[in-house]
Amino acid sequence: MKATVHVFLKPGVLDVQGKAVENALHGLGWAGVANVRMGRAIEFDLSATDKTAAEAEVTAMCQRLLANPVIEGYRVEVG
Amino acid sequence: MKAAVVVFPGSNCDRDCRVAIERSTGADVAMVWHQETALPAGLDLIVLPGGFAFGDYLRAGAMAALSPVMAEVRAAALRGVPVAGVCNGFQILCEAGLLPGALLRNADLKYVCKPVVLEVANLQTRFTAAFGDRREAIMTIGNGEGNYFADEETLDRLEGEGRVAFRYRDNPNGSARAIAGIVSEAGNILGVMPHPDRAFEDDLGSADGALVFKSVMASA
Numbered sequence: 001m002k003a004t005v006h007v008f009l010k011p012g013v014l015d016v017q018g019k020a021v022e023n024a025l026h027g028l029g030w031a032g033v034a035n036v037r038m039g040r041a042i043e044f045d046l047s048a049t050d051k052t053a054a055e056a057e058v059t060a061m062c063q064r065l066l067a068n069p070v071i072e073g074y075r076v077e078v079g
Numbered sequence: 080m081k082a083a084v085v086v087f088p089g090s091n092c093d094r095d096c097r098v099a100i101e102r103s104t105g106a107d108v109a110m111v112w113h114q115e116t117a118l119p120a121g122l123d124l125i126v127l128p129g130g131f132a133f134g135d136y137l138r139a140g141a142m143a144a145l146s147p148v149m150a151e152v153r154a155a156a157l158r159g160v161p162v163a164g165v166c167n168g169f170q171i172l173c174e175a176g177l178l179p180g181a182l183l184r185n186a187d188l189k190y191v192c193k194p195v196v197l198e199v200a201n202l203q204t205r206f207t208a209a210f211g212d213r214r215e216a217i218m219t220i221g222n223g224e225g226n227y228f229a230d231e232e233t234l235d236r237l238e239g240e241g242r243v244a245f246r247y248r249d250n251p252n253g254s255a256r257a258i259a260g261i262v263s264e265a266g267n268i269l270g271v272m273p274h275p276d277r278a279f280e281d282d283l284g285s286a287d288g289a290l291v292f293k294s295v296m297a298s299a
Contacts, residue, residue, distance in 0.1 A: 009183075013228060014253070016184050065145070068138055068174065070181040071228060 001046045003058045006075040007067045008039035042066055046078065054078040080106035080296050082124040085152065087113045087132035087143045092165065092276055096128045099276040103289035104296040113146035123299035124161050124292070125152055127168030129221070129274060139182065139224045140170030149175055161205055161295045162268045166222055169260075169270035178263055178270045179237070180229030182222075186253025190223040194284055195273055196248040197259055201241045204262050206269040209294040216287035218273035220251060220259075225272040227254040227261075237261055245271060
């Protein structure tokens with residue numbers, strides 16, 4: 001099974017990288033761009049075969065390591 | 080008097096910390112590799128030094144917080160042994176959940192390396208007592224992720240409980256409420272972004288950092 005985890009700074013936490021990218025896009029003429037958020041995607045293979053169990057496992061990984069719950073939220077996809 | 084400096088792969092201020100502690104306090108300093116599963120007995124201070132432990136991979140301090148030695152550091156901290164995390168060490172303590180909050184990318188995205196003027200916000204902590212009535216200190220910062228963040232409730236609590244030890248006079252990185260250093264609820268854990276280990280004698284431009292180590296050892 002393949003797992004993908006998306007980690008983003010929580011709303012309300014200033015995302016300075018996102019802001020810099022947004023300013024650069026504006027500079028290139030894309031004036032309609034707003035609220036750029038930078039995150040990271042983490043992909044890996046998982047030996048689990050049950051999707052619900054896999055989701056629970058990956059969520060636990062997010063809480064323990066992959067995300068910092070003080071500042072980051074995460075989204076888990078398995079399949 | 081006895082201190083330990085934990086060395087992670089990517090630590091680069093470990094020897095600075097050792098020399099700073101030795102010269103400021105005369106304590107014996109043991110260097111402890113992060114894979115160790117025991118700390119020397121009878122420690123009066125444990126320091127997590129600055130650097131880029133594990134290359135700052137994933138998040139600064141995230142991997143180091145899971146190193147085997149951290150279980151021992153946690154146990155010692157719970158027993159009341161003073162623990163000081165400087166710069167990357169502060170990030171590690173936050174990642175380990177031993178201090179509240181987190182260190183974000185600096186507000187202007189720049190790595191900032193310069194001496195800064197600090198307000199010693201609480202002169203009564205185990206890490207600041209030797210400042211006497213001196214309200215100001217100069218130490219050097221060197222970080223790209225020194226922007227202290229915590230939710231408003233946590234910030235209010237830190238301020239209300241006198242747990243802000245140091246504050247920037249001129250906020251260099253966007254830190255919430257200009258916080259440069261905090262202590263734990265029990266007061267024996269310090270996280271500080273500026274480096275006391277780079278300011279322990281006048282030839283370095285400031286000897287104020289020595290007072291941090293002297294404070295801890297005075298209460299040893």
